[in-house]
Amino acid sequence: xxxxxxxxxxxxxxxxxxxxxxxxxxxxxxxxxxxxxxxxxxxxxxxxxxxxxxxxxxxxxxxxxxxx
Numbered sequence: 001x002x003x004x005x006x007x008x009x010x011x012x013x014x015x016x017x018x019x020x021x022x023x024x025x026x027x028x029x030x031x032x033x034x035x036x037x038x039x040x041x042x043x044x045x046x047x048x049x050x051x052x053x054x055x056x057x058x059x060x061x062x063x064x065x066x067x068x
Contacts, residue, residue: 002017002018029043029044030043031044
């Protein structure tokens with residue numbers, strides 16, 4: 001677990017280990033969500049980088065007859 005300090009301008013530095021693991025780059029946009037009493041930071045990725053991330057997924061799902 002990492003601990004960071006909030007600056008007088010309400011800025012925080014994302015620790016290097018976490019930046020590298022999530023491949024966060026300078027200028028990248030990050031979505032901030034309020035979840036219960038927590039802040040959750042979600043790095044936004046370009047759509048082109050998401051191509052193929054579902055390859056190999058099992059698509060043999062039973063469907064209702066009217067959806068065939």
